[in-house]
Amino acid sequence: MTYSIAAHDAETGELGVGVATHQPCVGAIVPWVEPGVGAVATQSFVNPSFGPQALALLRHGLDAPRALAAVLAADDRPEVRQVAIVDATGKSAVHTGEACIPYAGHRTGPGFSVQANMMLRPTVPDAMAEAFAAAQGPLALRILAALEAAEAEGGDIRGRQSAAIVVRRTASASDYRWNLRVDNDPEPLAKLRELAAIRLAGALEEEFEEAQSxxxxxxxxxxxxxxxxxxxxxxxxxxxxxxxxxxxxxxxxxxxxxxxxxxxxxxxxxxxxxxxxxxxxxxxxxxxxxxxxx
Structure with a gap:
């Protein structure tokens, strides 16, 4: 299974994607995030072009539902795709093709979409949504909570291998403090949490350095x-x-x-x-x- 979450933080303006799967280097193909524009998660017989295509459509004024409809209309195998889009207003749209390997499903909520395929149990999307809604703190940690909830429900029927979190706030080239990847590890979420702790500690210090008034x-x-x-x-x-x-x-x-x-x-x-x-x-x-x- 690949399970993911695309999300928007209305308070900070951050946009992010978190994902985990039993394939190497998932962070290279599933998450697509552009600050002030949107977040895209593309999975299940992945069409990587969905990411840049959807972001371009959002950039030119389409909202998440219309951008999703457009990328699916141009695809030759929408029935096997799973893709979620959250735009910069927090509006979300998600598609789970009827030929995605079961269990496959999704759930949306205010400012987020969670989706999964090849689940061991069909309870994963609900668990992810509830964990994200209940979590506190920075968007990256709430995304991580959703991923961990998916794993607690059994996760990918094949096992675990890689995970990633990307969160962006501004278009600054230096705004990559939340670009975390575990490309090949038997416990990728545990490693991802360790990276998140290191990154959060560094982010706190950076916030102090930036606030010298x-x-x-x-x-x-x-x-x-x-x-x-x-x-x-x-x-x-x-x-x-x-x-x-x-x-x-x-x-x-x-x-x-x-x-x-x-x-x-x-x-x-x-x-x-x-x-x-x-x-x-x-x-x-x-x-x-x-x-x-x-």
Whole structure:
């Protein structure tokens, strides 16, 4: 089975697709996402051209139902296809061809569509929809919750192999913080959750770096809160290093920064060398406190 979700977050404007299957590299062919335009999941005897075709139609003003009708009308085997489209307004449309391998089905809700074929049990779409609706937090994590709910219902009758999540918010070339793929693994969703935790921790730190307004005290409070949340999600030495040198020390909390760095430098001296290679301001005290190894 391939099971997927295409979704829109009305609050943030994010669009995303999550997918899992018993085939390698599913992230290369099923999910298609364009910020401000739409999200497409194309599966079941995949016609990969559905992705760019549907996005082009959405870009030119068609809504999800009309875009879906157009791509199916141009296809020579719509009866074996399964495809879902969610546009930038949250309107969704989905098609499950009558010749898709059973169990096959779909379900839509506000701002999302879930679909699956070759299911072990026909309960997968309902489980995905309920999990997505009940989940909290960023769109990527709600998408992951839907995928995990599908797997809990038995998932693909053939087993597991690959999974992916793509979420976009803006057209910026740098807006690829949620482009996660597990291309070949016996437990792809477990690996995907691990990647999501790492990415979420990094995203929290990036949000702090992007929000440099307010007094030094306010910025320091935001830095501490973002770091605490990031560490709770995914503890890592790398996060502690960048937190200390990009947030604490430049904002005057040198003692706190030193306390964060000392155990890291003890375990991994190469981070001390990196400190001395950084050229931005506010690090002079730390460099004096932790001299370069000779």
């Amino acid at each position: 307010g007094s030094p005290e306010e910025r320091l409070a935001r830095a501490r809160a973002a770091y605490a949340e990031a560490r709770a999600i995914h503890p890592s030495d790398e996060q502690s290093f960048w937190y200390a040198v990009m947030a604490l020390a430049p904002l005057g909390a040198e003692e706190e920064a030193a306390a964060v760095l000392a155990p890291l430098f003890e375990r991994a001296p190469h981070w001390r060398e990196l400190l001395h290679r950084l050229s931005f301001g506010g690090l002079e005290g730390l460099k004096a406190r932790f001299p370069r190894d000779r």
